[in-house]
Amino acid sequence: MEVSIRLILLMVLIAVGRGEGQPVENFYSKTCPNVEAIVKQAVFTKFSKANATLQATLQATLRLFFHDCFIEGCDASIMIASANNNTEKDADENLSLAGDGFDAVIKAKQAVEGACPGIVSCADILAIAARDAVVLAGGPSFSVELGRRDGLVSNKSQVHDNIPDPSFNLSQLTTLFARKNLSQFDMIALSGAHSLGVSNCSRFHSRLYPVVDPSLNLNYAKQLMATCPRKIGNPQVFVNLDPETPKVLDNVYYQNLVAGKGLLTSDEVLYTDPESQPTVKDFASNPGHFNAAFIAAIKKLGRVGVKTGNLGEIRRDCAAFNNED
């Protein structure tokens, strides 16, 4: 009797503690032990290496995780589809979130539901897929914390104030990340994700025209101008965020910044601002320092605004709240 009351009390305490929102490793070890293998298999293993679709999926998934966590916390709220053009994914800021990331999570969810129905949240599947994307792109490997629940709110009015603009300066970037409990050091490390992926010319057009941003390497600026003409013509033109090793998540991104080859203002400012420059130089010359900082920062990113315990729900379909099925 005594024992079972204590046990119940302990369980209540744990549940309340979880309500505070800290994901943990091995959360599904009893309820869905193979979830990580299933996600990886469903999303990535059908591709052969060097397949362009695989590359697009890796970078899209990583960015999707970032946007999900910054808007309403890591709760898959960005996945919600809407009939009325009013959920997070409909916001202007979201214009270029590639569909591949959404597809990856939907497919993985279907596979996971086949093995352990009703157990694993879409938010956790996105976190696992983002970790796999980092590793498959040659970045550092790490264990992913789980136990997030899916959010009940997705409103596009939340997007603008929570996603950094590529024109931001250091203090604007630092302030926004601080609101998510991420330090300037974390922000610099996470920006290393721009070692992968592409940007629409429109996001850095103002650095080329009417005058070239003096922090840009001149030869690099000329290449960019050749690809992205003054008059925004073909809106399908995209440029690699990392001009040197665009398919590998590595510290060459920071070497680019030192060389004036940061594509976005928000990239280059990490080097031009004397406050953050020492960290950029350190990451540029010490891949191990970058890897360690990136791992610590992406784990912190995965804790932003998480719902645990009784909060939220385990969505059946990642693109719809359960009450809309």
Ligand code: HEM
């Ligand atoms: C520091 C502030 C950040 C700013 C201002 C920013 C901005 C941007 C912009 C403007 C693009 C190009 C999108 C387009 O074509 O319209 C982009 C792409 C991307 N961002 Fe960021 N980002 C930031 C941080 C991050 C973080 C923290 C991550 C992930 C950890 C991330 C991951 C990515 C990836 C992977 C892409 C390429 C997506 C693809 O190729 O599909 N970004 N970002």
Ligand SMILES: *[C@@H]1O[C@H](CO)[C@@H](O)[C@H](O)[C@H]1NC(C)=O
């Ligand atoms: C990449 O893999 C996908 C999925 O298997 C396939 O549909 C596509 O044709 C492949 N692309 C290339 C360029 O091999």
Ligand SMILES: *[C@@H]1O[C@H](CO)[C@@H](O)[C@H](O)[C@H]1NC(C)=O
């Ligand atoms: C959806 O809303 C965005 C602004 O949030 C707007 O730019 C876009 O044109 C709208 N799309 C449709 C199909 O109405």
Ligand SMILES: *[C@@H]1O[C@H](CO)[C@@H](O)[C@H](O)[C@H]1NC(C)=O
């Ligand atoms: C690229 O940016 C332009 C200008 O904002 C926009 O019209 C276009 O739709 C974007 N292209 C893609 C594929 O997102």
Ligand SMILES: *[C@@H]1O[C@H](CO)[C@@H](O)[C@H](O)[C@H]1NC(C)=O
């Ligand atoms: C979204 O947020 C806006 C502004 O806060 C609010 O007016 C609107 O009712 C919200 N929409 C939904 C569907 O909750």
Ligand SMILES: *[C@@H]1O[C@H](CO)[C@@H](O)[C@H](O)[C@H]1NC(C)=O
């Ligand atoms: C950064 O931008 C903000 C907002 O535009 C501005 O108030 C601030 O002075 C800028 N800081 C620097 C160092 O340029």
Ligand SMILES: *[C@@H]1O[C@H](CO)[C@@H](O)[C@H](O)[C@H]1NC(C)=O
């Ligand atoms: C930041 O940390 C505080 C203290 O742990 C927590 O109450 C708050 O919810 C966190 N904010 C976010 C956005 O995760």
Ligand SMILES: CC(=O)N[C@H]1CO[C@H](CO)[C@@H](O)[C@@H]1O
């Ligand atoms: C307004 C807009 O284009 N939103 C996009 C957000 O991302 C999803 C996934 O690719 C697109 O389908 C939406 O069109």
